[in-house]
Amino acid sequence: MTTTPTGAKSPGTSTALLDVRGLRKVYEGRGRDVEAIRDLTFSVGTGELVCIVGPSGAGKTTLLRCVAGLLRCTSGEVVLEGQRVTGPPPGMAVVFQEYGRSLFPWMTVRQNVERPLKEKRVPKAERRRLVREALEAVGLAESHDAHPWQLSGGMQQRVAIARAVAYEPHILLMDEPFAAVDAQTRADLEDLVRALWRRLGVTVLFVTHDIDESVYLGQRVIVLSDSPTVVLEEVAIDLPDERDQLATRSDPRFAELRARVYRLVQQAKGGHRPADA
């Protein structure tokens, strides 16, 4: 990644930060095994924003949990910054869909954001600064003393994003983070992720089942097949870096890319594998 004087990135100049190689995951049950992921190989470059899209049940959550070191893969490996992932890596933060369950209701917004920094043993003055800056970045500076249950769903998800950002991760994983919020809030949060990504230069791996969202957000979209999952295709999103909910979505190139990803996901639902595509 290179950075301009304003902090914005020039895409296409990255080196691999994350490598997923031949990942396979079989859930072993009593008398019945489920092969959720068959063989996934892809890389994410430093500073890239990559979206993963695929039909329901394609194994997106399984993949993210393996990448996050929360689930052991059956074979293959996940390598982050040259180190094989065997448990939650220190340079990673995850934002889940269920913000309601990921925040501690008895803690204030500030305490929620500060907690992982305490665990990381960041000194107090530094912690205060990181929390303040993260809450400002997500537009919640005024709400630091509120409790999560006093906030709307969209605001709670902003707290979860602030907590991830304050941690200063090298890579941010997001698992369908906006699936449970209304359409307007979702659009605002999409723009927030793009803005934070451009400003902070953090690498983002964003999982969604929403095709439009994947094209709007990503520099690249990795389309997964139906389970047992393989990579069906990677689509480069050659839209300008400056994105806008109205202008970008009415750009004819957006429509073309959306149609391309849509057709691939339809193929995936029909059980097509890369060899058939």
Ligand SMILES: Nc1ncnc2c1ncn2[C@@H]1O[C@H](COP(=O)(O)OP(=O)(O)OP(=O)(O)O)[C@@H](O)[C@H]1O
């Ligand atoms: N703990 C588990 N035990 C057994 N099978 C599981 C388990 N978790 C997931 N699976 C199976 O693995 C496959 C992939 O599930 P996963 O939740 O990763 O898909 P997904 O793409 O995230 O789905 P969705 O988009 O609907 O959230 C599915 O067939 C699912 O039934």
